[in-house]
Amino acid sequence: MEITNLLAWGFCCIYVCACPAVKANTIMDTLTNKQRILSFYKQIVGQRKVELIPEFVREDYIQHNPTVKQGRAGITEMINYLKTLPPPPAGAKSPIIRAIQEGDLVVTHLDIQFMGKRMAVIDLFKLKDGMLAEHWDVIQAMPDQTGVAITATNGSTEIDVSASATNSKHIVEQFYKAIINKNTAADFIELDYTEHDPAVISSGKSLVSYLSDAPQREIKIHRVIGEGNYAVVQSEFKRGGKSYALYEICRIAHDKIAEHWSVEQAIPDGVEAEKMF
CATH class of the missing domain: 3.10.450.50 (Nuclear Transport Factor 2; Chain: A,)
Structure with missing residues (x-):
């Protein structure tokens, strides 16, 4: 069965409630772009707060995933779909493994497991004036790596910010x-x-x-x-x-x-x- 990007978003959202804690959207102007993206995952994707979409996403938001509608409508449609699914399990591990930021671009690397299937996802967001302006992504089903020491997503995660x-x-x-x-x-x-x-x-x-x-x-x-x-x-x-x-x-x-x-x-x-x- 082919796994579409839309379903990948859904699987991601089921587990994303446990993503790293960030400050609330009420002080969005003090957050870095990386923190804004993590807050977007947590509050909108994880907690399904559709009402906050206008605070995070520009009205002219560009979606480069061909399976998702453009603008806020595409995200709204996805979150409303997620509301029809069971809530995230308590204490679920965050699927976000890495988050990398350069200026207005933020990359996240996710490891998603759902119904026995494992997928690696990389999202790329561009922000403008602190709001999501564009999104790109790729998803790939991974082979069974049970018991394997080196997997598709494990390894180093800490960024040496002193490096150039x-x-x-x-x-x-x-x-x-x-x-x-x-x-x-x-x-x-x-x-x-x-x-x-x-x-x-x-x-x-x-x-x-x-x-x-x-x-x-x-x-x-x-x-x-x-x-x-x-x-x-x-x-x-x-x-x-x-x-x-x-x-x-x-x-x-x-x-x-x-x-x-x-x-x-x-x-x-x-x-x-x-x-x-």
């Missing part, structure tokens, strides 16, 4: 430049590098080999977002003539990529790829 985000982004940009130009890229990978992508792990290849050994893969970078020692890549690639959206999170250490997570999703047939970016 500019440097982190530069390293990742240079890595992909080498991949795209078919130059040596192994020098950008830390010796004790940790790979979290199940596809890369099961291939038995390094990340460099995995990305380089597919001559038909056409990669286009749309954004690189950084905070401290983390950099997020939003890209598009083609495999076998099919277009995919790919979001990657890289942790940088000693000026090299030390840890890597990714979520990919096929762009639906009939949807212009550019509209998803």
